[in-house]
Amino acid sequence: MNVLLSMNLIKRVAFTVAILPLVFALLCFSSCGKNDPDTSDEDKTPESFVYVPGGTFTMGSPDNEAERDIDEIRHTVTVSGFYIASSELTQAQYRVVTGKNPSANQGDNLPVENVTWYDAVQYCNALSQRDGLTPAYTISGQTVTWNRSANGYRLPTEAEWEFACRAGSATPFNFGDYVNDSDANCYNAYGYNNNASGSWVNGYLQHSVAANSYSPNGLGLHDMHGNVAEWVWDCYGAYGTATVSDPAGPGEGNYKTARGGGWNDFPKHIRSAYRSAFPADVPLYGIGIRLARNAEPANVTATSTNLAQSTASGKVLIAYFSQTGNTKGFADIIESVTGADIFRIERKTPYSSTHNSQGLYAEALDEQRQNALPELAAYLEDAGLNINDYNAILLGYSNWWASIPAPVHTFLTRYDLSGKTIIPFCSQGGGRFGQTISAIAKLAPNSTVKEGLYVTYSSYDRARITEWLESHNIQIK
Secondary structure (H helix, E strand, O other), rough: HHHHHHHHHHHHHHHHHHHHHHHHHHHHEOOOOOOOOOOHHHHOOOOOOOOEEEEEEOOOOOOOOOOOOOOOOOOEEOOEEEEEEEEOOOOHHHHHHHOOOOOOOOOOOOOOOOOOHHHHHHHHHHHHOOOOOOEEEEEOEEEEEEEEOOOOOOOOOOHHHHHHHHHHOOOOOOOOOOOOOOOOOOOOOOOOOOOOOOOOOOOOOOOOOOOOOOOOOOOOOOOOEEOEEEEEEEOOOOOOOEEEEEEEEEEEEOOOOEEEOOOOOOOOHHOOOOOOOOOOOOOOOOOOOOOEEEEOOOOOOEEEOOOOOOOOOOEEEEEEEOOOOOHHHHHHHHHHOOEEEEEOOEEEEOOOOOOHHHHHHHHHHHHHHOOOOOOOOOOOOHHHHHHHHOOOOEEEEEEEEEEOOOHHHHHHOOOOOOOOOOEEEEEEEOEEEEEEEEHHHHHHOOOEEEEOEEEEEEOHHHOHHHHHHHHOOOOOO
């Protein structure tokens, strides 16, 4: 009899050991539904969640990392364990909860985009309520309070995002030192950290692709680099150098942070350490959502207040840079419609070409990689203009390397635009705004950037331009 009991006990222990991996998998990969293109909307619920064990890592980039930005200050960060979605939220998943699909590039299995930061936190709350979880956020006007003990869905913090993206790596990308077309969906035509020849070396899809199209990182997370950028909780602000634990960013600011870069961003913008700064209330076709959840309650709250102005008002200045004439044509229409003062931003030492050319591309790329500030041919004061006389700046430029041309960088560095509204307008050949809005926000952190308008080269539409200006309360003649 004792032998039989022993045998039964052995069988039970063996069964328990056999199912332990399954139990662990269920705990670490919390599947909330299916993501099958042939299923109904009711089944298209959030993706699996991966458990990310807590740990300590070096956040930011080393000084010798190619094409780094100065806001990527290295510092030591400890994060507690948390859950994060293995893929970007799809349009079908967003629609089943909200009844809407605001995305510019439509497709059920494509990542949802064209959502504001407020849309993202509202979605988290709505999904939590649907699933019987405690919502993480309380939204009151421009202030959002995060209950860090809530078990509902939320956005990852900036530190959590980078920790999960790196998955233990210390290279610019979690897959290594360079981006091949098979690694990520981005504007990879000119590559990363190569010579500034301005010649094409890779490809460019010019659109987002289905979630999970690229290989996962070491934690099983797909598309942490490229495809669409992802909103995180934090207001954009300086890191500092102090060692911190579970940081949640500044309590207030004019911009929110997005991470990972998108399909129309250059390789430098999809690095693990790269930080984007965008207005919280402006939707962009290149920014989406990746969900997170607590593994353990923190029993504290964090508050995030958007300080940006709600509308533009007062006297307007048109300031623009135009190398080939496309942006000038755009600016001239704005001037004729509004009668506003106008100022052309020009490089003191002209570029080698007034037309698109490989030589011009190489010069512009080299300037961007050096964060150059070229001297301008003239400044506002030379034209009898005073920046303090203007409340709103209509800022025009061409999209170069998914960022602003260096002379515009010089202009934004020269003048204090605190408290002013900046409304961008851009001529481009396929990259749309790229990271230009983020570049402006970083150089004018106490300003308010409102929704811009881009055109393809010189495809101006006067009626559309007028409608856009009126939407910002810009006075029309």
